[in-house]
Amino acid sequence: MTQVLVxxxxxxxxxxxxxxxxxxxxxxxxxxASLNEALAVARQLPLHCAVLDQAVLDAARLPEFGCAVVVCGPDGGETAWKAALDAGAQDYYVNGGDARGLVSAVEKAAYRHEQHCALGDAAPHLIWTWRTDGTVDCVNRRWREFTGMSLEQAQQGQHWKLLRRADRHAAQTAYAAALESGQPFEMQCRIRPKEGRGWRWLQVQCVPVTDGAGRIARWLGTATDVDSLKRSELAMRASAGRFRRLFDENPLGIALEDENGCFLSVNAALCRMLGYQVEELLGRSFRGLTRHESPGIRALVRRDGTLVWTRIHEEEGNGQGQRFTLVEDITAHKAGEEERRLLVTVLENTPDFVGLARMDGSVFYVNRAGCRLVGLAGPEEAVRLSIEEYGYPDDLRLYREEIMPAVKRGEVWQGEIRFRHQATGEPIPMEMRAFAIFDERGRRIGFANVSRDIRERKAIESALQASERQHRMLIQTLPQMVWMTRSDGACDYLSPQWLEYTGVPEAAQWGNGWAQTLHPEDRERTVQSWTESVATGARYDIEYRLRRHDGVYRWFKARAVRLTDEHGRVARWIGVCTDIHDQKSVENALRRSNAELEQFAYVASHDLQEPLRNATIYAQLLERRCGASLDAEAREYLDNVVRSSQRMRQLVDDLLTYSRLSADCGSSVADPRAAVEVAIENLQELVRETGAAIQCGPMPAVQANQSQLAAVFQNLLSNSLKYARPGTPPVVRVEAAATEGVCTFSVRDNGQGFEPRYAEKIFGIFKRLHGASVPGTGIGLAIVKNIVERHGGTAWAEGEPGAGATIYFTLPVA
Known part of the structure; x- marks a missing residue:
């Protein structure tokens, strides 16, 4: 039954x-009987209409009834009717009228209310009203369907939970401010709909509803679903921002051109690329900046006159003749293309195996040398194999447990591994270097394998090992004692012969311990000499006494040379010690014998010269006293006695000189030119007598005894002057030429010369070719040869009869 409240x-x-x-x-x-009582009933019962006496009317509370309202009053004028409608009533009834008029007023009011509610429920918007205390008192069907809440839940304030947390505080603040100020407000917020499928944007508008007195009676709220519009707006805003950022921050140069190709806008990248400011480029065009052009490629002129190579891509703009042009700087790319071409050329021509594989082991590149190495026809066959199929089966464990884990850790693996020849199956020893390769984003995309065929090296190593074994066997069979040291001179190897001789454990002689086996008198100079050789790299050559295991000291000659690496730096020293004790004994005996011989020669020459001197004196006395009474024949006999005595005396002097040459010559740095000058000074009387011309060219310093070198030149010059051709002044030319550490001297004259078959005979002692017609003893050239050979040189002669002679000899350059 329909219920009406009165x-x-x-x-x-x-x-x-x-x-x-x-x-x-x-x-x-x-x-x-009262408004409060009426409102209490209205909250409990579904009412068709409420009939209120104007005496109890409170316009501010009228909306709380939630149904149609008819106001009854005594005044039937328009003013009373309008006041009732302003208060929120649907109709006005004049008290005391026809009862049917009241029923009609109720029916009209109910109809109007139902129409109003139907209109609200039919609206696509969310509509609600709330009282001035903030309590929701009416919601439309769309509100209930969207939120999934009833009016009672809304009146309990549960609708606030529907708002997203980020929007809830702003909405509650705006709501409270509106209630306090009475001003309408509008905002956008996100609400979770009943379906719970995310948040949706709503456009919320709230306006106050006033009564006839202008007081706020209630608030009317509407919410429109603007989610699609909002998201489109946000997307467009984000898109516009992204486009602006894309335009401004894009690493590619971008230009917006008009229908004539003139720049309307340019980004910073294009300005940097061309070296211009933005204002300088606006209004210009690519046509005026292009130096060279090919399909899609242009060489643009920078502000400084240099060229920048670019790739051009054009896109239509807004349909008004405008277009966007993207400009990519490919200057480095063009250089990179050349570098890549060179790199590919290098890879394809390197003798090493170069392979690239993905992390799953599939191969995607092997160079030509790699294909040939493992017996493949070409790249097509190479990429059909996995990386494991390249390896020798026995080495797969090394690949799986060491190489790939190291590559995955980002490390470089380097070592030896064997490849498998795909045709013969034979193992190929390789030295491999494997490492990860990355793309431009730093992502690991595979790994590279650079390997070198070391079969030849392995063969060399095997040969070296065999050679080393042979050398060790050879060292063990040598009579000499062999030793080796590090580059700093510390001993780290002693041959078995050394250890057997000294009887001292090897470890005790390592480093400088070997010096303890030296004779105390030789130790200091030996260690000092060795230290100097190590410091300067000079050859080590010394003699010292070494203690044998039984305490006996024997003389040894030690020599050592340095072994250098490929950079010329000393890597090791190797030395040998030769037992020269017996040789030393013989040399000492020979030295004593030579001393005794020299003493004998001196005594013999003194004893021989004394009777010769007496014979000469008495012959001269005889000539002085009896010369007038002697006939010519007797005088000739007497002259022969004097000449023979004098020649015999000269012969004894030359023999003494020759015998003394066996003594140590004591060579040092000698000046040949000074020696020639001394010889000329000693022969100056003979030079004047013969009218000789002696010429001397430049000569380097040599290793010789200065006085003995002067004796050599004096004997040679003397021969050239004595054997001059009759009637021809002698001309002598002394010259020298140094080659590979040896100086060759020549003494050339224009004298009588000799037969070539006598070239060796003339260097013999007492060997003369011209008899008594030329003064001399026949020892001069023998002395020259003896001196030269004792200095490590040689002497020889060349000549032709009547064409002069040339005497040659060599000495080491200082």
Whole structure:
């Protein structure tokens, strides 16, 4: 049954209204005496309409009824009717009128209310109202369907939970501010709909509703679903921002051109690329900046006149003849293309195996040398194999457990591994270097394998090992003692012969321990000499005494040379010690014998010269006293005695000189030119007598005894002057030429010369070719040869009869 509420503080009026409504409309009327009581009933019962006495009317609370309202009053004028409508009533009834008029007023009010509610429910928007205390008192069907809440839940404030946390505080703040200020507000917020599929944007508008007195009676709120629009707006805003950032921050140069190709806008990358400011480029065009052009490629002129190679891509703009042009700087790319071409050329021509594989082991590149090495026809066959199929089966464990884990850790693996020849199956020893390769983003995309065929090296190593074994066997069979040291001179190897001789453990002689086996008198100079050789790299050559295991010292000659690496730096020293004790004994005996011989020669020459001197004196006395009484024959005999005595005396002097040459010559740095000058000074009387011309060219310093070198030149010059051709002044030319550490001297004259078959004979002692016609003893050239050979040189002669002679000899350059 339809229920109608009647409220009046007049019991009679309540009764009249109730009877009229029940009699004419069969409605059930509920009586209340006050507005509060009426509102309490309205909250409990579904009411068709509420009939309120104007005496109890409170316009501010009228919306709380939630149904149609008819106001009853004594005044039937337009003013009273308008005031009732402004208060929120749907109709006005004049008290005391026809009962049917009240029923009609209720029916009109109910109809208007139902129409209003239907209109709100039919609206696509969310609509609600709330009282001035903030309590929601009405929501439309769209609100309930969207939120999934009832009016009662909304009145309990649960609708705030529907707002996203980030928007909730702003909405509650705006709501509270509107209630306090009475000003409408509008905002956008996100609400989770009943389906719970994410958040949706709503456009919320709230306006106050006033009564006839201008007081806020309630608030009306509407919310429009603008999620698609909002998201499109956000997307467009983000897109515009991204486009602007893309335009401004893009590493590619970008230009917006008009229909004539003139720049309307340019980004910073294009300005940097061309070296211009933005203002300088606006209005210009690519046509005016292009130096060279090919399909898609242009060489643009920078502001400084240099060229920048670019790749051009054009896109249509807004359909008004405008277009976007993307400009990519490929200057480095063009250089990189050349570098890549050179790199590929290098890879394809390197003798090493170069392979590239993905991390799963599939091969995607092997160079030509690599294909040939493992017996493949070409790259097509190479990429059909996995990386494991390249390896020798016995080495797969090394590949899986060491190489690949190291590559995955980003390390470089280097070592030896064997490859498998795909045709013969034979193992190929390789020295491999494997490392990861990355793309431009730093992602590991595979690994590289650079390997070198070391079969030849392995063969060399095997040969070296065999050679080393042979050398060790040879060292063990040598009579000499062999030793080796590090580059700093510390001993680290002693041959078995050394250890056997000294009887001292090897470890005790390492480093400088070997010096303890030297004779105390030789130790200091030996260690000092060795230290100097190590410091300067000079050859080590010394003699010292070394203690044998039985305490006996024997003389040894030690020599050592340095072994250098490929950079010329000393890597090791190797030395040998030769037992020269017996040789030393013989040399000492020979030295004593030579001393005795020299003493004998001196005594013999003294004893021989004394009777010769007496014979000469007495012959001269005889000539002085008896010369006048002697006939010519007797005088000739006497002259022969004197000449023979003098020649015999000269012969004894030359023999003494020759015998003394066996003594140590004591060579040092000698000046040949000074020696020639001394010889000329000693022969100056003979030079004057013969009218000789002696010429001397440049000569380097040599290793010789200065006085003995002067004796050599004096004997040679003397021969050239004595053997001059009759009637021809002698001309002698002394010259020298140094080659590979040896100086060759020549003494050339224009004298009588000799037969070539006598070239060796003339160097013999007492060997003369011209008899007594030329003064001399025949020892001069023998002395020259002896001196030269004792200095490590040689002497020889060349000549032709009547064409002069040339004597040659060599000496080491100082």
């Amino acid at each position: 409220c009046s503080n007049s019991e009679q009026r309540r009764r009249e209204w109730r009877l009229a409504l029940e009699a004419h409309a069969c409605w059930r009327a509920v009586e209340t």
